[in-house]
Amino acid sequence: MVKPFASSADLTEKTETLEVLAEGVYALTAEGDPNVGAIEGEDFLVCFEARATPVMARRWLERLREHTDKPVRYLVLSHYHAVRVLGASAFDADAIVAHTETRRLVAERGAQDWESEFRRMPRLFTGHESIPGLTWPTLTFTDRLHIELGGxxxxxxxxxxxxxxxAGDLVAWLPRDRVAFAGDLVETGSAxxxxxxxxxxxxxxxxxxxxxxxxxxxxxxxxxxxxRDAVDEAIGLTRRFLTTLIGCVAAVQRSGGTIREAYQAADEALSPVYGDMxxxxxxLPFDVERAWEELAGEEHPEIWTAARDREVWDALTATT
Known part of the structure; x- marks a missing residue:
């Protein structure tokens, strides 16, 4: 038998909480679902992340409109994963901003990623029929981009x-308020x-x-x-997940073991801290597969397809 695939059995709606982080700086969290945010300029908004569908994006915008009615000038995408980007059309933004690598990844694997993530996390794709197609950045950069907020x-x-x-994760940084939107480079209380x-x-x-x-x-x-202590802890928790994962997979690989043994070793080491997150x-199965691949010398991640997802999942999680 195998475990329910990925998050396919997670059908419980999460409570969404809108927080004001500083004057004109907002975040919406949802009990471990993907976070989104917004920053007010003098007469416009910068929104951070788009959610998985226009229907889901509009839910966020309705909450945001309780605080500001300014138009969205920039929609910033931290990276390319479908669950973060396919709701972009709801924002009617003047520019969709991302790193140059993110645009390359959309071209290379955007369609496959869409199908993969839809099957992994169907609840987050409420209103999936409203998605008009792949989201393409219209403004890209390679190092830094400054957006003057005005006033x-x-x-x-x-x-x-x-x-x-x-390859293309970006961070949105507000020096004035010392607020960072880190995307999935950092997780807070999550695997x-x-x-x-x-x-x-x-x-x-x-x-x-x-x-x-x-x-x-x-x-x-x-x-x-x-x-600062909480920020350091979030970064540290993310770092410890990565180092533990890498260490377990590398040890099994060096000893001539199998990837299934690497999965079991990683689960044993990680679950006491992260298992309930x-x-x-x-x-975890997808993490171990990529770590194994990278440690074996494959620099760039193989494209995830729906078929590959199930193959890896079944191979690593099956129990007897």
């Missing part, structure tokens, strides 16, 4: 700090998805995230980290 609001800095969760990751590079990128000196951090999932059971 005395300062600037929003979009930074690529290195490979990590994908970590690494199926498209560059594990060792990610550890170096986390050093760069820590170096920002944020006192408020919105990760990809989980609660907002408030205060959101998406842990879902992500």
């Amino acid at each position: 005395d609001r300062g600037a929003l800095e979009l930074r690529w700090l290195g490979r990590g969760h994908t 970590v998805y690494t199926g498209d990751a560059y594990h060792h590079a990610w550890l170096r990128t986390l050093d760069e995230v820590a170096g920002l000196g944020a006192t408020t951090l919105v990760g990809g999932r989980g609660e907002v980290a408030r205060g 959101p998406i842990y059971t879902h992500v």
Whole structure:
């Protein structure tokens, strides 16, 4: 027998909480579902992440409109995963902003990722029939992009700090308020998805995230980290997940063991801390597969398809 596939059995709606992080700075968290955010400019909005469908995006925008009616000028996508981007059309943004690598990944694997994530996490794709097609960035950058917010609001800095969760993850940084939106580079009280990751590079990128000196951090999932200690703990929790995963998979690989043995070793090591956190059971088989692949010398992640998802899942999670 096998475990229910990925998050296909997770049908319980989560409570969404809108938080005001600073004047004109907002985050919506949802008990481990993907987080989204927004930053007010003088006469416009910058929204961060798009959710999986226009229907889901409009739910977020309805909450945001309780605080501001400014139009969305920029929609910033932290990376390319379908669950983060396919709701973009609901924002009617003047520009859809992403890293150049994110645009490349949409072209390379966007369609396959859409089908994969829809099957893995169907609840997050409520209103999937409203998706008009792949989301294509219209404004890209390679290092940094500054968005002047106007008045005395300062600037929003979009930074690529290195490979990590994908090749193109970016961080939105508000120096004035010391608020960072880190996307899935950092998770707060959640397990970590690494199926498209560059594990060792990610550890170096986390050093760069820590170096920002944020006192408020919105990760990809989980609660907002408030205060420097909480920010450091979120980064540390993400780092420990990665180092434990890499260590377990590398040890089994060096000993001539199998990938199934690597999965079992990683589960034994990670589950005491992360086992009850959101998406842990879902992500672990895909994480181990990518770690095994990378440690075997495959620099770039293989494309996940719906068929490959089930093959990996069944091979690693089947019980006798």
